[in-house]
Amino acid sequence: MNIVDRRLNPRGKALENRQRFLRRAKGVVQQAVKQSLQSRNIRDVLDGGEVSIPMDGMEEPSLRRGSGGTHDRVLPGNKTFIEGDVLPRSGGGGSGRPDKAGEGAGEDAFRFVLTREEFLNVFLDDLELPDLAKRRLTETEHESPVRAGYSVSGSPANIAVNRTTRLAMMRRMALRRPSPETIARLQAEIAACEEDGLRLVLEDKVKALEAKVRRIPYIDPVDVRYRRYENEPKPVAQAVMFCLMDVSGSMTEHMKDLAKRFYMLLYIFLAQRYRHVELVFIRHTDRAEEVDEDTFFHSPATGGTLVSSALEAMRSVIAKRYSPEDWNIYAAQASDGDNSYSDEAATERLLKDAILPASQYFAYLEVGESGRESVSHSALWRLYERLRAEGAPLSIRKVSHRSEIFPVFRELFQRRQGHEKATS
Amino acid sequence: MTTAAMEPLFEGADWSFFTLQRIHDACEEIALSELGLDVYPNQIEVITAEQMLDAYSSTGMPLFYKHWSFGKHFAHHEAFYRKGLRDLAYEIVINSSPCVSYLMEENTATMQTLVIAHAAFGHNHFFKNNYLFKTWTDAEGILDYLEFAKGYIARCEERHGQIAVERTLDAAHALMSHGVHRYPGKSKLDLRLEERRERDRRAHEEQIFNDLWRTVPAGPSKSAQDLGAERRRTVLGLPQDNLLYFLEKSAPRLQAWQREILRIVRHVAQYFHPQRQTKVMNEGTATYVHYRIMTRLHEKQALSDGNFLEFLTSHSNVVFQPPYDHPRFPGFNPYALGFAMMQDLERIVTAPEVEDREWFPDIAGTGDAMAVLRDIWANYRDESFISQFLSPRLMRQMRMFHVCDDPARTEGVVVEAIHDEAGYRRIRRQLAREYDISWTDPNIEVVDVDLAGDRRLLLRHSVVNGCLLQDTAATHVLQHIADLWSYDVRLQEVDPTGTVLREHVASPRVLPRAA
Numbered sequence: 001m002n003i004v005d006r007r008l009n010p011r012g013k014a015l016e017n018r019q020r021f022l023r024r025a026k027g028v029v030q031q032a033v034k035q036s037l038q039s040r041n042i043r044d045v046l047d048g049g050e051v052s053i054p055m056d057g058m059e060e061p062s063l064r065r066g067s068g069g070t071h072d073r074v075l076p077g078n079k080t081f082i083e084g085d086v087l088p089r090s091g092g093g094g095s096g097r098p099d100k101a102g103e104g105a106g107e108d109a110f111r112f113v114l115t116r117e118e119f120l121n122v123f124l125d126d127l128e129l130p131d132l133a134k135r136r137l138t139e140t141e142h143e144s145p146v147r148a149g150y151s152v153s154g155s156p157a158n159i160a161v162n163r164t165t166r167l168a169m170m171r172r173m174a175l176r177r178p179s180p181e182t183i184a185r186l187q188a189e190i191a192a193c194e195e196d197g198l199r200l201v202l203e204d205k206v207k208a209l210e211a212k213v214r215r216i217p218y219i220d221p222v223d224v225r226y227r228r229y230e231n232e233p234k235p236v237a238q239a240v241m242f243c244l245m246d247v248s249g250s251m252t253e254h255m256k257d258l259a260k261r262f263y264m265l266l267y268i269f270l271a272q273r274y275r276h277v278e279l280v281f282i283r284h285t286d287r288a289e290e291v292d293e294d295t296f297f298h299s300p301a302t303g304g305t306l307v308s309s310a311l312e313a314m315r316s317v318i319a320k321r322y323s324p325e326d327w328n329i330y331a332a333q334a335s336d337g338d339n340s341y342s343d344e345a346a347t348e349r350l351l352k353d354a355i356l357p358a359s360q361y362f363a364y365l366e367v368g369e370s371g372r373e374s375v376s377h378s379a380l381w382r383l384y385e386r387l388r389a390e391g392a393p394l395s396i397r398k399v400s401h402r403s404e405i406f407p408v409f410r411e412l413f414q415r416r417q418g419h420e421k422a423t424s
Numbered sequence: 425m426t427t428a429a430m431e432p433l434f435e436g437a438d439w440s441f442f443t444l445q446r447i448h449d450a451c452e453e454i455a456l457s458e459l460g461l462d463v464y465p466n467q468i469e470v471i472t473a474e475q476m477l478d479a480y481s482s483t484g485m486p487l488f489y490k491h492w493s494f495g496k497h498f499a500h501h502e503a504f505y506r507k508g509l510r511d512l513a514y515e516i517v518i519n520s521s522p523c524v525s526y527l528m529e530e531n532t533a534t535m536q537t538l539v540i541a542h543a544a545f546g547h548n549h550f551f552k553n554n555y556l557f558k559t560w561t562d563a564e565g566i567l568d569y570l571e572f573a574k575g576y577i578a579r580c581e582e583r584h585g586q587i588a589v590e591r592t593l594d595a596a597h598a599l600m601s602h603g604v605h606r607y608p609g610k611s612k613l614d615l616r617l618e619e620r621r622e623r624d625r626r627a628h629e630e631q632i633f634n635d636l637w638r639t640v641p642a643g644p645s646k647s648a649q650d651l652g653a654e655r656r657r658t659v660l661g662l663p664q665d666n667l668l669y670f671l672e673k674s675a676p677r678l679q680a681w682q683r684e685i686l687r688i689v690r691h692v693a694q695y696f697h698p699q700r701q702t703k704v705m706n707e708g709t710a711t712y713v714h715y716r717i718m719t720r721l722h723e724k725q726a727l728s729d730g731n732f733l734e735f736l737t738s739h740s741n742v743v744f745q746p747p748y749d750h751p752r753f754p755g756f757n758p759y760a761l762g763f764a765m766m767q768d769l770e771r772i773v774t775a776p777e778v779e780d781r782e783w784f785p786d787i788a789g790t791g792d793a794m795a796v797l798r799d800i801w802a803n804y805r806d807e808s809f810i811s812q813f814l815s816p817r818l819m820r821q822m823r824m825f826h827v828c829d830d831p832a833r834t835e836g837v838v839v840e841a842i843h844d845e846a847g848y849r850r851i852r853r854q855l856a857r858e859y860d861i862s863w864t865d866p867n868i869e870v871v872d873v874d875l876a877g878d879r880r881l882l883l884r885h886s887v888v889n890g891c892l893l894q895d896t897a898a899t900h901v902l903q904h905i906a907d908l909w910s911y912d913v914r915l916q917e918v919d920p921t922g923t924v925l926r927e928h929v930a931s932p933r934v935l936p937r938a939a
Contacts, residue, residue, distance in 0.1 A: 001448050002467040002522065003441050006475060007529055014478045014498045020590075021495030060493055060594075061900035062601050065866050069890030071829040074855040076756065077747020078825040078842055085839040087827070112499035113506060 022118060028053040029114070033122050052111040124269055145229040154226025168223040177216040178209040239328040239360075240278040241270055242314050245296070246335035248285045248305040255367040258399055259334035260297055262365055265409045266332055267293070280317055284310035286340075290317060307339045307380065308346040315354045324358040331355065332363045332412075337378025348383055356392045363412045368400035430726040437532035444468060444527075447537045448544065454720045455545040459713065460794050463548040464523040464563060468540065471526050476516070477501050479526060483696070484516045486524065487570050489577040489688075491593055517543035519551040519699075521563040534731045538738065541717040546710025553802045554705070556698035559608055566695060573688045580681050592682050595904035596668060596689035602868055603668030603686075603693040656875055663869040663884075667905070668693070670870045676879070677910040686908075700861055701805045708762015709801050711743060715763070745822065756855075761822075765809070768818045769797060779816060807863075811856035819843045819851055826854050866893055868915070879911040887919045898928055906930040 022029060032051040081087070114122070150160055186206050193199045243263050247256065270277045281296035282288055285303030288310040314331065322329060339347060356362060364384050377385070381396065388394040397408045433450055434443045448466065455461045471479070481498035482488040514531055518524040525543040527536055551557050562569075581589045596603070646654075657663070664670040671678070672686040699706065718739075722732040745760035746753045769787070772780045773796050776788035787796050800809065826841040841847030841854075857863050872882040883905075885893060898915065906913040915928040 001445070001452075001465065003444055003448075004467065004469045005441070006469045006471045006526075009475070011474060013475070014481065014495065016490050017481070017492060017495030018498060019495070020490065020492035020586075021499060024492045025496075058496060059897075059900065061598050061897040061904075063599075063866055063868055063885075063901050064601075064894050064897055065891040066894035068831070068892055069887075070831070071889070071891075072826065072840070072854055072857075073829070074756075074824050074826050074851055074858065075748035076745055076822045076824055077749065078823040079747075081825055081839045081842060083839055083842055083844070083847060086833070086836045087839065088836040089829075112503040 022122075025053060025058055026122070028058070029122050033114075033119065051114055120268075120272055124272055143231040143233050146232045148228050148230040150225040151228040152225065154228065158227045158229075160225045160227045163225040164219065164223050167225065168219045171220060171223060172216065172218070175216050177218075178213055183209055183213075238276065238326060239274065239330060240280060240322045241266070242280045242282060242317070242329070242331040243267075243296070244288075244310045244314065244331060244333040244335075245281075245283045246285075246305065246307070246310075246333075246338075247283045247301045247303075248338070249302045250305060250338045251336050251367070252369065254369060255336050258367040258402065258405060259365070261402065261405050262334055262367075262399070262409060263332070264297065265405065269409075269413065278322075280314075282310050282313050282317075284313070288313035305338050305340055306343050307335065308343050308350055311347060311350040311355055315350065318354075318358055329359045330361050330363075331359055332365065334365045334367060335380060336368065337366045337380045339379050341379075344379060344383065347380075348387075351383075351387060351392075356387065356394070360393060362392070362394050364394065364396045365408065365412075366396070366398045368398060430721075430724040432728055433537065433721070433726045434533040434731075435728070437534070439533040439536055443533060444470075444536060444540070447533075448540055450721060450726055451537070451541045451545055451717050454717050455541075455549075455713065458720065459545075459716060460798060461545055461549040461713070462552060463545060464521040464552050466544045466548065467522040467524045468544060469524060469526050470529055472529055473505070476513070476526065476528055477505060479516050480513075483692075484518065485570055486518065486567070487574055489574045489593075490581075491597070492590065493597065515539040515543045517547045518566075519547075519557060519561055519563055519695075520566050521552075523548040523551065523563075532734070534727070534734045535738065537721070537727070537731075538714055538718060538735055542710045542714035545717065546713035547706060549713065550702070550706050550709045550801055553798070554698070554702060554805075555803055556701060556805055560698050561695050569691065573692070576684065576688065580685065584679075584681065589685070591907070592685050593689070595908050596686050598901045598904045599668050599671075600689060600693045601865060603666060603690045604697045605666055605669070605694065606862060653872070657872065660873060662873075663871045665867065665869045666690075667868065667870060667883075671905070671908045674873075675909050678908065682908075698805075701807070701859075703758040704756075704762040704765075704806045704859060705801065705804065705809050706762075707758045708766050709797075711739075711759050711763040712766035712797070715739065747823075764818055764822065765813060766797060768815050769793070769800070769813060772815065777817075783815060784813070806859035807856050810859060811852060814852045814855065816843070816848045819848060824851050824855070826851050863888075866891075881905070881909050881911065881913045883913065883915040885915060885917045887917050887925055890919070890925075892917050892926055893928075899930070902928050902930040903933065906932045 029051060032053045150163055183206060186202055186209070190199055190202050190206070193202060243266065245259050245263065251259070267279065270279065279293070281291050281293055283291055283296060283301065284306070285301060286306040286309060287303075290313060291299075310333070318324065318329065364380070366378065366381055381398075384394055384396045388396065395412050397412065399405055399408050430450070433446050439447075448468065455463070477498060479486070480501050481496075482494045488494070514528060514535055516526045518526075523544065525539070525548075527539055531539060551561075551563065557563075577589060577593075660674055661670070668686050668690040672683050672690065675683075678686075718727065718732070718735050721727045722729075727735070743757070743760045743763045745757050745764075770793040772784055772788050773790055773793040776784075781788045790796060800813065804812070820843045824843055825839055826847070827837045828840045829837040841850040843851065867886045867888070869884050869886075870881065871884045874880045874882070883902075893915075902913055902915055910932050912932075913930050916924050917926045917928075918924055
């Protein structure tokens with residue numbers, strides 16, 4: 001008999017089959033992920049978790065009999081029946097049998113758990129920032145160290161032990177450093193030696209050898225080598241995303257929720273895919289302020305509406321920190337479309353003269369009350385539409401329900417055909 | 425029975441590899457000398473829960489080719505397991521030589537003893553001795569064959585692309601249930617025998633030669649068309665119920681590697697074919713064996729009373745048979761039915777009643793239960809086992825009854841037979857039939873190919889009791905067949921009178937490439 005311990009075998013033997021399964025189920029998994037977004041908090045959703053997908057294209061068909069026709073069965077546990085009894089069919093199905101429980105369940109939907117990685121992959125599949133590579137993306141460089149041979153100086157942490165001992169050994173052999181064994185042998189001879197004269201000679205010899213050992217060190221500073229690294233520049237596209245959110249009094253809780261959800265998606269997308277993209281959060285009422293991410297998502301504020309204030313804030317941040325020469329600039333704005341009438345001219349001027357020329361891409365998301373499809377367009381919407389017709393890099397979308405957030409988000413950041421993928 | 429007290433095999437729930445060895449040796453002694461079992465050498469492998477899930481999803485085999493469906497099963501099992509809805513099996517055992525049993529690391533020492541007795545001796549003996557396994561499986565070669573299959577399919581993927589291979593495998597998997605030979609083919613005569621037969625036939629003809637026959641008017645000769653059809657069917661080996669075999673040998677446009685993949689899937693299906701036919705017997709045997717071994721170990725004091733109680737708890741869970749109206753009634757539990765029948769047989773052999781002598785004259789009261797059981801284990805499958813050895817007493821004990829659900833009777837289902845003198849035989853026949861897979865699986869055959877015309881393949885489903893095929897599944901499978909065959913395929917569902925009840929048609933999805 002043999003006992004084999006298989007517990008130590010490499011894990012994840014099933015991984016490849018799983019990937020094949022996910023690849024095949026991609027479409028339906030994406031659908032399921034989208035649905036789970038509606039019902040759950042985004043933060044929770046991103047931890048992966050259970051999704052339930054329909055069996056379309058995933059079934060493994062085989063030639064089986066259907067439920068029609070006559071069925072005979074033997075069952076255990078008879079209590080009162082005798083031959084010839086007629087039992088009413090239980091359950092609604094036409095050809096029910098006395099045992100109806102648990103039949104067919106679990107056939108239509110298929111539930112399983114996605115890991116966080118898999119979830120994000122599905123979730124962000126096919127999204128990218130448009131036109132990222134167009135500007136001078138190698139202006140500043142990101143450096144990363146690569147191995148580049150050995151050097152005689154360096155930090156102790158980088159000592160190349162193999163190389164050092166090899167050099168030390170070469171030097172010791174070249175200088176004929178006596179080995180400890182030679183001395184030990186001579187000493188044994190001395191111990192065994194009877195004759196005084198010979199012993200003196202031997203002792204002298206040992207002394208000479210020992211002196212030589214002291215003169216020639218085992219490892220000399222000249223032997224020591226260090227691993228050398230060189231910093232290799234890596235081009236990185238510099239990008240900054242401005243998130244402009246209207247938090248004025250005209251925005252209802254529902255609208256704010258939609259806007260926040262949108263930015264949450266944007267935030268996750270950028271954080272996951274583009275490590276070097278900077279984010280600037282600007283929220284505005286009748287005046288705008290740059291805030292950190294926590295305040296942006298969580299702290300309440302209210303007031304009147306002046307859209308130009310946010311654009312003005314964005315312009316000043318660009319002027320201060322992100323020169324359009326060196327940066328790919330993106331902006332996403334969410335608003336209910338209300339703007340005070342007196343502000344329209346200022347808004348248009350700012351957009352036309354400062355913001356749009358500097359930006360690669362500007363996404364405008366108009367949030368509305370759920371269920372209410374407004375016929376007339378808002379002031380902002382009309383303005384943006386006009387600008388877009390003039391050829392500005394603008395995308396505008398309307399959202400009035402949670403379930404639309406993800407599709408709209410995907411539309412806005414779908415990978416465009418014909419643009420090569422930018423390096424992140 | 426004499427009982428020499430043994431040292432306890434272990435204490436508490438912990439075990440080590442040394443304990444496993446001792447447990448195995450103790451079980452082996454009882455199994456071989458007292459029960460007279462004949463087993464393959466054992467290999468015991470300790471695995472984790474994840475590995476168990478993995479084994480689940482790839483049909484229990486330790487190595488298997490890659491396919492998305494295994495990933496799907498894994499994800500499914502895993503979701504259930506994580507939620508705690510389903511326990512994993514305590515063991516999986518593989519019909520190979522050496523016989524590999526997987527033990528979960530979470531099992532307690534008692535459970536490991538149970539599992540070793542159950543799998544490494546019960547199942548093992550059954551695999552080695554049952555005629556179906558002897559005929560259809562090659563225990564020595566299966567692992568090597570799977571190794572080959574895995575490598576071959578991986579190489580195909582490299583050469584022809586994952587998608588193409590996946591498509592072929594999907595199609596083959598869909599036909600797996602109709603990819604087995606049900607009867608061993610007749611063995612080919614060798615040339616010498618063939619020649620002798622030919623000589624004999626000639627001699628016989630000469631002997632009975634009578635010129636008078638020439639003058640007898642012959643019946644209407646078969647038309648050339650009929651003869652052609654007959655010849656075509658003979659050449660193609662039709663009708664053929666092994667669809668995979670037929671496609672592998674005769675599909676006109678398959679590549680060599682595709683044929684080989686069909687062959688691999690067919691071999692795997694054939695390997696599992698005996699297991700499908702012996703669920704009750706296999707589990708019954710293993711359960712009976714573990715029960716005997718555990719009881720004996722307890723008698724010898726190798727198992728403490730506490731450990732034995734732990735065993736009895738799991739044992740009674742395993743052989744629990746809920747009645748038909750239980751909310752979680754899944755049908756007959758093969759463990760329960762098998763174990764009950766084995767115990768009943770033991771009773772019939774050692775302490776028969778008058779009724780048993782009448783029903784089982786050959787075995788009642790012969791005294792050596794193990795000899796009778798070993799013989800049964802070797803020579804029966806579920807269907808024949810039940811139809812011969814289900815005793816009236818057990819039918820009464822399990823209170824079996826036979827219902828018939830005929831859609832024509834709108835008022836309900838009819839109780840056809842119950843456990844009384846008038847019903848025993850009918851119940852037994854019906855239950856045996858439920859385990860006859862050539863009865864439960866739809867009977868589908870390739871009947872003809874239109875070689876002269878559009879090369880349409882004609883399949884026929886012989887409908888029994890008006891049960892048609894499940895429509896969507898049949899459409900999907902037929903699509904797969906059409907893809908393999910590369911021309912149109914028609915499946916007719918025909919009732920015993922010859923009326924066509926329904927017809928499915930499929931055309932290949934990709935246009936056949938020029939050969």
